[in-house]
Amino acid sequence: MTPGDIATRSSSLRCLLVAPSDPLTRGPRSAASLRYRNPPHNVQYTLETDRFTYPRRLGYYGMDPASVGLAAFRFFLEHAVPQRNHGHQLVHSFFWDLHGFDVPWVHESDQSLGQFLSGYTNIGGPVKDLILDVFSTYLNSSRCRAVVTWTDWARRGFVADGVERSKIAVIPPPFQAVDDRTAHRGCNVLFLGRDFRRKGGALALRAFASASAGLDCRLLYVGKIEDPEEARRVQADGRVTYLENPTNKVLAQEVWPNADVLLMPTNNDAFAMVVADAMRRGIPVVASALEPLSEVVENGATGLLVRRGDVKGFADSLRRLLESPDLRLRMGQAARTRSVELFSPSKVGNALAEVYRR
Numbered sequence: 001m002t003p004g005d006i007a008t009r010s011s012s013l014r015c016l017l018v019a020p021s022d023p024l025t026r027g028p029r030s031a032a033s034l035r036y037r038n039p040p041h042n043v044q045y046t047l048e049t050d051r052f053t054y055p056r057r058l059g060y061y062g063m064d065p066a067s068v069g070l071a072a073f074r075f076f077l078e079h080a081v082p083q084r085n086h087g088h089q090l091v092h093s094f095f096w097d098l099h100g101f102d103v104p105w106v107h108e109s110d111q112s113l114g115q116f117l118s119g120y121t122n123i124g125g126p127v128k129d130l131i132l133d134v135f136s137t138y139l140n141s142s143r144c145r146a147v148v149t150w151t152d153w154a155r156r157g158f159v160a161d162g163v164e165r166s167k168i169a170v171i172p173p174p175f176q177a178v179d180d181r182t183a184h185r186g187c188n189v190l191f192l193g194r195d196f197r198r199k200g201g202a203l204a205l206r207a208f209a210s211a212s213a214g215l216d217c218r219l220l221y222v223g224k225i226e227d228p229e230e231a232r233r234v235q236a237d238g239r240v241t242y243l244e245n246p247t248n249k250v251l252a253q254e255v256w257p258n259a260d261v262l263l264m265p266t267n268n269d270a271f272a273m274v275v276a277d278a279m280r281r282g283i284p285v286v287a288s289a290l291e292p293l294s295e296v297v298e299n300g301a302t303g304l305l306v307r308r309g310d311v312k313g314f315a316d317s318l319r320r321l322l323e324s325p326d327l328r329l330r331m332g333q334a335a336r337t338r339s340v341e342l343f344s345p346s347k348v349g350n351a352l353a354e355v356y357r358r
Helices: 003-009 030-037 056-060 065-080 113-120 125-140 152-161 201-211 228-236 248-258 273-280 311-323 325-343 345-357
Strands: 013-019 043-049 090-094 105-108 144-149 168-170 187-192 217-222 240-243 261-264 285-288 303-306
Touching (some): 013 030, 030 043, 030 090, 125 152, 152 168, 187 201, 187 311, 201 311, 261 273, 261 311, 273 325, 311 325, 325 345
Parallel strands (some): 187 261, 217 240, 285 303
């Protein structure tokens, strides 16, 4: 059954999107915003963000005891207050928002909880097993009709956590291909990552310094540098533009249009939205060869994948792109084509409409 068939059988499906807010922007998380702006045919969305916001310090994904404690307190406070559905026929919740919904609901996350705990925290053993048991019970309940995730890697993670295989659908976020590049001199390398350690901020700085020697290029560094002394050195470097926390408007109008290569030496990631954002603009990617990223980036075609933590490997791969405008153009065009194949709103919307129908 197609989305058009749904329209012939009933009026628009009223779906409530429930998403955590971004601690820094105070707006909805990117994945929820993308779904909201690109609804499947004949689906009417209402977007509702958290009633209790996270402290801003959690926007940098710190795993110190204070941050973890604040996140846990806010999580349990949120779930102590009943969620109202306001007459919607279906609820589509994101990430760790698991309320006691009284209508059928769909859960969406970029990775399983087990993968998150293994990659982002030191929680393991019986405590981890208990958390996963509680979480999988939520997702296996009769009210939860489907689990949406973005990669086959994440699908396998949910299965390993104990979630029913038949409930899981791999549907990435929708990204509309755009052509917003601006003409400029030289080559601009973009690093964009809030979490300095996890996203490989130090490696990005070292790789750029090595790869750019003698070339006309700049680094657009977007994200917080934790060490004040290192931040001062970066700000003093005439070839680096340092933006700690720019607005979405600045990113869209001043940063992305001037980027020629995305450098993403992340140590741990479930999808890396920034990679998909680069590909839809026709920007080649140099990224860590993590399993989920390998499903998105075609090594040697749409970008270059490098062993995690390999400073020389990143520097050499980045140098290849900096030295060859033709290679950047060829990989960028392939990246845009692949973005349409994987993330076009119409294709993604059709797949999500089928999940809603079921």
